[in-house]
Amino acid sequence: MEEYALIMRHEDGLKVASPEQIEIWMKQTMDWIGGIAAQNKFSSGTGLLFADARVVRSNKMVTNGPFGEIKETIGGFIVVKADSIEEAAEFAKGCPVLQGEGNTVEVRRIAKK
Amino acid sequence: MENGELIPHLFRTEFSKMVSVLCRRFGFEHIETAEDIAGDTFLTAAQTWGLNGLPQNPTAWLYSVAKNKAKNYVQRTSIFEQKIIPELRSVSSSTDEFEIDLSPQNIIDSQLRMMFALCHPSIPAEAQIGLSLRILCGFGIEEIADAFLTNKETIQKRLFRAKEKLRENNISIELPGEFEIDRRLTAVLRTIYLLFSEGYYSVSQNRTLRKDLCFEAMRLCTMLVENEGTNKPGVNALLSLMCFHASRFGARLNKDGELVFYDDQDPSLWNSDLISKGGYYLHRATGGSEVSTYHLEAAIAYWHTQKTDAKEKWENILQLFNHLLQVEYSPIAALNRTYALSRARGKQEAIAEAEKLKLENNHLYFNLLGVLYTGVDNGKAKRNFQKSLLLAKTEADKQTIQKHLDKL
Numbered sequence A: 001m002e003e004y005a006l007i008m009r010h011e012d013g014l015k016v017a018s019p020e021q022i023e024i025w026m027k028q029t030m031d032w033i034g035g036i037a038a039q040n041k042f043s044s045g046t047g048l049l050f051a052d053a054r055v056v057r058s059n060k061m062v063t064n065g066p067f068g069e070i071k072e073t074i075g076g077f078i079v080v081k082a083d084s085i086e087e088a089a090e091f092a093k094g095c096p097v098l099q100g101e102g103n104t105v106e107v108r109r110i111a112k113k
Numbered sequence B: 001m002e003n004g005e006l007i008p009h010l011f012r013t014e015f016s017k018m019v020s021v022l023c024r025r026f027g028f029e030h031i032e033t034a035e036d037i038a039g040d041t042f043l044t045a046a047q048t049w050g051l052n053g054l055p056q057n058p059t060a061w062l063y064s065v066a067k068n069k070a071k072n073y074v075q076r077t078s079i080f081e082q083k084i085i086p087e088l089r090s091v092s093s094s095t096d097e098f099e100i101d102l103s104p105q106n107i108i109d110s111q112l113r114m115m116f117a118l119c120h121p122s123i124p125a126e127a128q129i130g131l132s133l134r135i136l137c138g139f140g141i142e143e144i145a146d147a148f149l150t151n152k153e154t155i156q157k158r159l160f161r162a163k164e165k166l167r168e169n170n171i172s173i174e175l176p177g178e179f180e181i182d183r184r185l186t187a188v189l190r191t192i193y194l195l196f197s198e199g200y201y202s203v204s205q206n207r208t209l210r211k212d213l214c215f216e217a218m219r220l221c222t223m224l225v226e227n228e229g230t231n232k233p234g235v236n237a238l239l240s241l242m243c244f245h246a247s248r249f250g251a252r253l254n255k256d257g258e259l260v261f262y263d264d265q266d267p268s269l270w271n272s273d274l275i276s277k278g279g280y281y282l283h284r285a286t287g288g289s290e291v292s293t294y295h296l297e298a299a300i301a302y303w304h305t306q307k308t309d310a311k312e313k314w315e316n317i318l319q320l321f322n323h324l325l326q327v328e329y330s331p332i333a334a335l336n337r338t339y340a341l342s343r344a345r346g347k348q349e350a351i352a353e354a355e356k357l358k359l360e361n362n363h364l365y366f367n368l369l370g371v372l373y374t375g376v377d378n379g380k381a382k383r384n385f386q387k388s389l390l391l392a393k394t395e396a397d398k399q400t401i402q403k404h405l406d407k408l
Helices: A019-038 A085-093 B003-026 B028-052 B058-084 B086-090 B104-118 B125-136 B141-147 B152-168 B181-201 B207-226 B233-246 B272-285 B293-304 B311-327 B331-345 B347-357 B363-373 B378-391 B395-407
Strands: A002-010 A042-047 A054-056 A062-064 A073-082 A104-109
Touching (some): A002 A085, A019 B331, A019 B347, A085 A104, B003 B028, B003 B058, B104 B125, B125 B141, B141 B207, B181 B233, B233 B293, B272 B293, B331 B363, B347 B363
Antiparallel strands (some): A002 A104, A042 A073
């Protein structure tokens, strides 16, 4: 069994959702993760907050937020256990982030220590 | 209470106290001696009370007889030891001052220490439960055998080996220090919860015994809550969880001792005292920042005590299971989460999720699939119940599944 990171990417991090909408997404995300955990395939995960974020560039310049010139931004990631990249991709299909057009979930195998 | 019931009752409550106090005094090398003295005390009580009637204060009578027996034992062995091993004279010379302290405070103290000693990480879990039932709860060998559905000899052997382990590992009857207490408490709580589950889910037909097991687990947990050093959020959460579960005792078994499904239970039979007690300890459990699995399970159990069938209830239960499974997976939590999903979002969504679980060796898995398919595709429901029936091991489980089949 390998571990895979499912990285949730939002096409446009500037979009502001209503608190009600956020609550619905939260529940959907929890259901998605709960479904994976119920198969004993969940390892770990964390959400990343959009508020108070910084981007540090190669010239050490610091700007507010991961937005603006960066087209995509990462909303969070979870690590799952799967027998193959196909199985991991199957888990990714259930991610509620994909309801937003242009959003993606990147599936990457975790390098073994 | 009649004389005939009084002695078994006192045995249950006082035997364990005496053994803990005596054992703390003598050390684990002499645990059998402690049990013998306590057992002997009850034998004397049965003989004397039968002839002369009950003393004014039976418990005080028992304590003073136990003290004397302990004193005699120490005197006898010290004479023996002085004659055969003279070097020991200096160690055990002061038998005149030998006193056994059976004050309430020392009893509680000794029992708390005993709890931590018996739940030492070096003792296998199965042995911890057996020992706890015997030493902390005063259960007879036969009762323990009945609870585990095995025979007396097996339990005797198991307890014997467990006591050997206590001696071999030189486990001291002490409360762990401040730095160690959380880690050690984890093992104590696990044993208490196992004790409770053993009673709650046991296949033993002896209903009184099963209830006793649960209430003993709750009593031990209450001792931890009432002791300042061990009154931690997780301990309160576990106690809360057990209160909520125990509140349904009167409703979850019918007159014939068969399991009544949660949805078919009569809520007026749920014990409201235990429900409010559970609420009280859950409130106390939320003091810190810690969210243990006991917290999550207690919150789930709380929602189950709510008589409403509103969507909100099942939505909350679902979210709590989602959280619990991320912290700690267990097949039973996975199955219960899927059931909650069916109540909150409908059967179709739950069936899709259930089919992914693939717990092919678990009769409860096929039972759940059967329940979910009932009314959606009765043919599939039937096939799943039949698979479940083939995997079920106990008579009670088979009856439950058969009931589902009959309803189709």
